[in-house]
Amino acid sequence: MYRRILVATDGSKLSDRAVEHALALADLTGAEVVALRVVPRYPVTYYEGGIALSAEEVRAVEKQWEAEARATVNAVKAAGQRRQVKVKPITVKSDLVAEAIIAAAKRHHCDLIVMASHGRRGLKRLLLGSETQQVLTHAHTPVLVLR
Template structure:
């Protein structure tokens, strides 16, 4: 049924549920898993009267985020090994999370995307946005959403 499943994770407990479902589905179907974590760039906003961090500090923070992302996807790989599921860990640096997820699914020829949704509604959804909704709108493969 599925050959390659992309699971988007940020290391949160909610996305860990998505990882578990993706690994279980891959185990049942014999699919491979691409474990993806999108790492944003450090925001370069300037507020009047605010002090912008130095470039060394920005580099340090971005490196910390990248290291945490690698640890997250490596943990998925370890879980996959326990189930004898092949997992390819992948981190991508992008400020456009939904677009990065859809692009990674296309690039790696995934035939299913698995991700979690916080289920925000109303003003919170408007202010915080919905990466899941954007993936659902733009993906060209099925998307399994867990809440």
């Protein structure tokens, strides 16, 4: 049924549920899992009263975020090994999370995207946005959403 499943994770408890479901589904179908974490770039702002970090400090923050992202996807790989599921851990640096998820699914020839959603509605959804909604709207790959 599925050959390759992309699971998007940010290391949160909610996304851990998506990881568990993706690994269980991969175990049942014999699929491979691509574990993805999107790492944002450090935001540069120029508003009055903002404290600008030096370029060296920004690089240090981004390096820390990248290390945390690698640890997250490597944890998915370890969980996959316990289930005897092949997991390819990848990180991508992008400010456009939904686009990065869709591009990774296409690049790695995934037949399913698994991700979590907080299920926000109304004003919270409008103000906070929804990466999951963007993926659902724009992906040509089927998407399994867990709440």
